[in-house]
Amino acid sequence: MEDAPRTKRRRTDAAADETAPLVRSDEFWFDDGNIILQVESTQFRVAKSVLSRQSSVFRDMFALPLPADEPTVEGCPVAVLQGDTELDWVLFLAVLYPTSYVEEAPTVGLLAAMLRLSKKYDFPVFRKDCLSRLKTQFPTTLREFDGRVSSGWTLIKFQSATSYRDLVSLAREVGLLSILPAIYAEMLTHRQSEYVLLMSRLQVGFFTPSDRLPFLAGYANLLEQQSRTTFAWLDWRGAFDDSPVPSESCTRPHECLAAVKKVALDLFSTYYPTNIKALALWDQDWGKDLCRVCRKDAKAVFDAGRAECWEELPYTFGFPDWDELKALDFE
Incomplete structure (x- = not known):
């Protein structure tokens, strides 16, 4: 015809x-x-x-x-x-x-094109798939976030550090604000080398002004938060009154205190002052030189701190809480 x-x-x-x-x-x-x-x-x-x-x-x-x-x-x-x-x-x-019959993870550019055109011309199946990929890749719960990070799988192909910048812009363009905290958190927590590249480009417009402010504010907030939550067990200087290590039941407090100092210096020495690990998974090496009781108490503080950091994550980057943020999504 x-x-x-x-x-x-x-x-x-x-x-x-x-x-x-x-x-x-x-x-x-x-x-x-x-x-x-x-x-x-x-x-x-x-x-x-x-x-x-x-x-x-x-x-x-x-x-x-x-x-x-x-x-x-x-x-x-x-x-x-x-x-x-x-x-x-x-x-x-x-x-x-x-x-090709082989299904590959889409690039950020392909996701953007699919979302723009599927909305304008009403391709509901394609749009649903793209939104599902984004929400699964950058979830609103810590359990889902941990599951994806620990397994190493991805639904999106990241070609370079700029992929994250483009994801932030895409989330704002399509009104999917609930994925932004997890995007920022992954940039700062799980892709440290790319994060350094991002920071080096902030001065030349790598981010738009509206994106730069929450990113930098969140970076500063996470530095403070991880010291009082996730890594409060490394408080060997006594900044917090309830430092869990050495534990009251510890049988070798001097050795455990030395072990805590070593981990703290390895992770947050003056050579790496920008190291963000607020949502990192527990590393067994951190507790290998602690006694059984101190290791258990340290991990309990670590796990509770991660949960607290996650609940505060939207606030960390200048957004409302998780429920309100999800309600603001256009999709």
Whole structure:
């Protein structure tokens, strides 16, 4: 069928932006296609049925009658999609027309394209999958966060440190604010080398001003929080009245105190003053030189401190509590 509906976005090639010559996509120009999507200066020739199967917007568009005098290209009507980008559609069409049976974790760029276009053109299945990936990758509970971190699996392909910056921007763009605390926490806690790179670029606009403030505030807050919660058991200087190590039941307090000092200096010496480990998993090496009682008490304080840090995490980065933050999600 060569007919297609007339839409407000449709125009002839002559009416296209004359500043950029039209080009045909090398990858997505199919001889049996019956609709041409024009995005910026690129044209894609695809099948109406492929778009209609997933999208109610395209399904309704193609159901409208096409005027007899509607200009066509090689017998195909042209739909000019204003406001979209060529890159988003290249990424999106690669999902609609896959070249491999192997399912790989999507990049942040692909997620962004899928979320933008699936919302605009109503591809509910794709949008649901993308949102599920983001919420699972960056959950709102410590149990889910620990499960993903300890197993090492990921639903998103991180290509570089800039992937996190792009994720922050994407979360704000689509109104998925509940994933931001976990994104920031992972940047600071589990990807220390990339975090150093991020910090070095903050001065040259690596983050937007709206993103830079919560990130830096959270960094400073986590430094303070971990000393009084997760790592309060390392209080060998006596800053806190209820330091658990050495324990009252400890049979070798001098040895355990020396062990605590060693761990504290290894983790937070002056050479590594920015070391954020507020949500790190317990390392068995930390307690290997402690007596059984002190090791048990230290880990109990550590676990309770991590739970407290997690509950405070939204506040740490300047957001409301978890429940209110989830309620603010647009999705």
